Amino acid sequence: MIAEILSTGDEVLSGAVVDTNAAFIADHLQRAGVRVSRHVCVGDDINDISSAVSEMGKRADIVVATGGLGPTMDDLMAAAAARAAKVSLEENKKARESVEAFFARFSRKMTRSDAKQAMLPKGAEPIINDAGTAPGFSMKISRALFFFLPGVPREMERMLLCSVIPRIKSDCLSGVSSSVNCRKVFSLFGLPEAEVNERIRDLEKVYDNLKFGMIARFPVIFIKLTAMGNDEPALNQSIDAAGRDVVKRLGKWIFSENGESMEEVVGRLLSRLPASLAIAESCTGGLIASRITDIAGSSNYFLFSAVTYSNQAKTGVLGIDPELIDRFGAVSEETAQAMAEGVRRLSGADYGLSASGIAGPGGGTDEKPVGTVCIGLASSNGTKSKKFWFPFGRRNANKRIFSEAALDFLRRELMAAGQAA
Amino acid sequence: MIAEILSTGDEVLSGAVVDTNAAFIADHLQRAGVRVSRHVCVGDDINDISSAVSEMGKRADIVVATGGLGPTMDDLMAAAAARAAKVSLEENKKARESVEAFFARFSRKMTRSDAKQAMLPKGAEPIINDAGTAPGFSMKISRALFFFLPGVPREMERMLLCSVIPRIKSDCLSGVSSSVNCRKVFSLFGLPEAEVNERIRDLEKVYDNLKFGMIARFPVIFIKLTAMGNDEPALNQSIDAAGRDVVKRLGKWIFSENGESMEEVVGRLLSRLPASLAIAESCTGGLIASRITDIAGSSNYFLFSAVTYSNQAKTGVLGIDPELIDRFGAVSEETAQAMAEGVRRLSGADYGLSASGIAGPGGGTDEKPVGTVCIGLASSNGTKSKKFWFPFGRRNANKRIFSEAALDFLRRELMAAGQAA
Numbered sequence: 043m044i045a046e047i048l049s050t051g052d053e054v055l056s057g058a059v060v061d062t063n064a065a066f067i068a069d070h071l072q073r074a075g076v077r078v079s080r081h082v083c084v085g086d087d088i089n090d091i092s093s094a095v096s097e098m099g100k101r102a103d104i105v106v107a108t109g110g111l112g113p114t115m116d117d118l119m120a121a122a123a124a125r126a127a128k129v130s131l132e133e134n135k136k137a138r139e140s141v142e143a144f145f146a147r148f149s150r151k152m153t154r155s156d157a158k159q160a161m162l163p164k165g166a167e168p169i170i171n172d173a174g175t176a177p178g179f180s181m182k183i184s185r186a187l188f189f190f191l192p193g194v195p196r197e198m199e200r201m202l203l204c205s206v207i208p209r210i211k212s213d214c215l216s217g218v219s220s221s222v223n224c225r226k227v228f229s230l231f232g233l234p235e236a237e238v239n240e241r242i243r244d245l246e247k248v249y250d251n252l253k254f255g256m257i258a259r260f261p262v263i264f265i266k267l268t269a270m271g272n273d274e275p276a277l278n279q280s281i282d283a284a285g286r287d288v289v290k291r292l293g294k295w296i297f298s299e300n301g302e303s304m305e306e307v308v309g310r311l312l313s314r315l316p317a318s319l320a321i322a323e324s325c326t327g328g329l330i331a332s333r334i335t336d337i338a339g340s341s342n343y344f345l346f347s348a349v350t351y352s353n354q355a356k357t358g359v360l361g362i363d364p365e366l367i368d369r370f371g372a373v374s375e376e377t378a379q380a381m382a383e384g385v386r387r388l389s390g391a392d393y394g395l396s397a398s399g400i401a402g403p404g405g406g407t408d409e410k411p412v413g414t415v416c417i418g419l420a421s422s423n424g425t426k427s428k429k430f431w432f433p434f435g436r437r438n439a440n441k442r443i444f445s446e447a448a449l450d451f452l453r454r455e456l457m458a459a460g461q462a463a
Numbered sequence: 464m465i466a467e468i469l470s471t472g473d474e475v476l477s478g479a480v481v482d483t484n485a486a487f488i489a490d491h492l493q494r495a496g497v498r499v500s501r502h503v504c505v506g507d508d509i510n511d512i513s514s515a516v517s518e519m520g521k522r523a524d525i526v527v528a529t530g531g532l533g534p535t536m537d538d539l540m541a542a543a544a545a546r547a548a549k550v551s552l553e554e555n556k557k558a559r560e561s562v563e564a565f566f567a568r569f570s571r572k573m574t575r576s577d578a579k580q581a582m583l584p585k586g587a588e589p590i591i592n593d594a595g596t597a598p599g600f601s602m603k604i605s606r607a608l609f610f611f612l613p614g615v616p617r618e619m620e621r622m623l624l625c626s627v628i629p630r631i632k633s634d635c636l637s638g639v640s641s642s643v644n645c646r647k648v649f650s651l652f653g654l655p656e657a658e659v660n661e662r663i664r665d666l667e668k669v670y671d672n673l674k675f676g677m678i679a680r681f682p683v684i685f686i687k688l689t690a691m692g693n694d695e696p697a698l699n700q701s702i703d704a705a706g707r708d709v710v711k712r713l714g715k716w717i718f719s720e721n722g723e724s725m726e727e728v729v730g731r732l733l734s735r736l737p738a739s740l741a742i743a744e745s746c747t748g749g750l751i752a753s754r755i756t757d758i759a760g761s762s763n764y765f766l767f768s769a770v771t772y773s774n775q776a777k778t779g780v781l782g783i784d785p786e787l788i789d790r791f792g793a794v795s796e797e798t799a800q801a802m803a804e805g806v807r808r809l810s811g812a813d814y815g816l817s818a819s820g821i822a823g824p825g826g827g828t829d830e831k832p833v834g835t836v837c838i839g840l841a842s843s844n845g846t847k848s849k850k851f852w853f854p855f856g857r858r859n860a861n862k863r864i865f866s867e868a869a870l871d872f873l874r875r876e877l878m879a880a881g882q883a884a
Contacts, residue, residue, distance in 0.1 A: 052676070056490065068477050072477070078476060078477075079511050081476055081504040082502070083485075083504075084502075085499075087500070090500050097518070236533075236534045236535070236574055239534060239536065240574055240576055243535075243536055243576070256536075257473070257474040264474075266473075321770075323749075327756025327761075328756065328768055329753040332752075335770075335772065335822075335862070340748075345775070346769075346771055346772060346773060346780065347768075347769075347770035347772075348767070348780075349742075349749065349752045349756075349767060350767055351756065351762055351767060351768075352810075354810075354811070355766055355767035359769075359810075389773075389779075401756075402759075433569060434617075436617060441757070
């Protein structure tokens with residue numbers, strides 16, 4: 043059972059609007075046990091749409107298409123589908139009633155443009171849209187069963203979940219031996235992609251019923267184990283065994299086995315101890331604090347961050363000795379330690395975390411090139427620090443990976459504290 | 464001259480990673496005068512990739528493909544292209560040298576996985592990648608000229624601009640009568656999409672040789688005027704006239720006419736005065752400072768941000784009277800004003816900007832629901848504040864729009880100060 047997804051719209055093709063519909067549809071089709079093999083996007087051009095529909099009809103079992111069902115002139119989906127199916131457009135009674143009912147509900151008058159939305163390819167079956175004016179429709183074109191849905195995410199999502207997925211399950215999947223989809227995802231930080239690959243590449247041969255995927259989402263790498271088949275217990279057993287091998291080889295760099303972000307992991311560890319956190323940031327410019335506070339409930343453990351961009355702020359607010367900065371430089375393990383201790387003292391937090399580095403593009407030297415960052419961490423166990431260098435060059439990439447390195451440094455300390463307790 | 468774009472990768476097909484590459488490629492192809500008719504996305508499956516390549520080769524003149532060129536086992540692009548072109552893979556000498564040179568530059572050892580990246584389809588011409596290990600390549604398959612590039616945006620963008628677009632211009636477009644593409648983009652903040660649409664919808668009829676696009680990229684709305692044709696001066700004249708009408712109706716909400724982000728605009732205004740900035744953030748948790756410091760050179764005007772998440776940090780660090788917070792609440796215009804004044808005093812900055820609000824999901828009340836934010840601004844002209852409410856509900860959307868509102872509040876003040884000077 044193979045599905046394809048079709049998105050239409052000039053704004054989606056040009057990338058001006060990010061197409062979140064395709065991801066939503068792919069996810070729900072895969073959960074239902076349908077493999078998604080392709081996603082196609084074309085603009086508001088009737089020739090491009092109808093030729094895409096024709097080709098997909100010959101290739102796939104199921105196609106979910108979005109967009110182009112509205113009242114305006116560049117809503118061309120119904121006409122394109124009719125052309126691909128070699129049938130005419132005609133007013134569909136059920137669709138007309140649904141559009142009228144929508145307008146009645148809001149006491150609005152239906153315009154001629156709105157009435158156009160009830161014109162469907164001959165033989166199509168309308169899919170009712172509770173949340174908007176444009177009905178969808180389904181029809182067979184060549185070998186594929188097509189579902190045409192509006193592009194508005196709220197409307198599309200509701201129609202997909204309430205009408206399309208149940209229909210696929212009853213019409214397309216009943217009788218097909220149900221295939222389950224088991225998976226496990228590991229999140230890693232701190233090792234280059236090629237090295238992660240070297241360490242696990244042989245496992246693909248050992249566990250030949252699994253698919254190993256590696257996804258780099260800077261600066262995190264995900265290892266994804268997937269199994270499809272009918273024997274769920276056996277698949278899970280295989281995934282568990284392979285997962286143990288992955289942990290054996292890469293455990294030091296794995297920060298999550300369930301998709302948690304680094305800031306979620308750190309938040310969970312702080313809540314569990316429990317312990318409070320304050321941060322002193324220079325090169326990361328507030329990004330570490332912003333990531334920590336992306337997590338709901340972070341006010342339970344996060345107290346304060348001092349974004350001390352200027353040296354005066356470092357000395358004035360955090361009470362760092364100006365001579366220390368003169369002697370070792372703002373980007374040094376010594377200054378990072380003093381920042382961590384300073385913000386811990388100022389806030390009364392259990393942990394003081396700091397980052398001072400060179401995000402670029404300017405400010406690098408031979409001794410401390412762009413990409414250098416010093417992380418400091420102060421707690422009742424004393425103060426430690428570590429210097430890192432990352433070869434990515436760009437300012438925003440550096441801010442991002444510096445913040446990841448700082449949070450990972452804290453994570454390792456919190457794990458050790460949790461084990462000691 | 465018709466181009467198609469191919470994206471590969473399970474993570475892109477499943478929507479786990481948003482594909483920004485396709486948008487970047489479409490934009491630059493269109494600027495070069497090439498029409499993009501289709502964007503196809505397939506997963507890491509050699510059959511799916513090679514059949515997409517075959518079909519595109521029959522349909523398009525130019526194809527730009529991304530992803531699947533790295534060192535890992537699920538990087539299958541070269542093999543799929545070879546299959547579609549019915550040629551074998553062989554080690555390409557230039558590609559091998561380029562991979563080796565990259566490793567030599569960073570004194571890193573090349574692994575066997577890395578060496579795989581020099582295996583290209585026979586007859587392919589490598590495209591050098593300065594910024595990463597995987598070289599790209601170009602080759603003709605059926606009627607189309609294919610460019611295969613890595614999926615890492617930084618590497619892809621550089622190769623597209625330095626190698627692919629110049630090559631398309633010299634090999635494919637010379638001799639073709641050049642159609643120009645004129646455009647103007649306005650960036651707006653602070654008005655709902657439907658209201659922006661109401662205010663300019665009639666202009667589409669007045670300027671019927673232009674295409675009006677409206678793009679909502681939360682929380683900013685872009686109005687895009689585009690004209691395609693041969694008579695460049697006439698097209699520009701028409702765009703300029705339409706642009707003046709847009710400004711007449713929406714000027715209050717337009718913060719940029721050249722694609723600058725809000726933080727770039729604020730940075731430029733601060734540099735020009737010149738004036739320095741310090742920030743006191745509560746609900747935005749460091750996001751305002753992080754956005755300000757995303758801009759290279761921000762250390763020239765940005766001094767310090769106090770992310771005072773706890774009330775103790777507000778009183779202890781910023782010196783706010785605890786009674787004021789007790790009386791008016793942490794989320795109040797009074798507290799926002801005191802925060803702005805406190806951080807200005809502490810840092811010695813010309814402008815003190817503050818935000819205190821309720822990002823949610825918890826913490827809302829009937830009087831101050833989730834989505835409420837108070838912005839404060841202190842300068843030598845005194846202190847002002849404003850209370851906003853945004854109906855978006857979600858924590859991260861609120862952090863984002865709060866930070867936009869704060870920066871926009873500062874932008875309006877800086878514009879006025881610039882005009883007074």
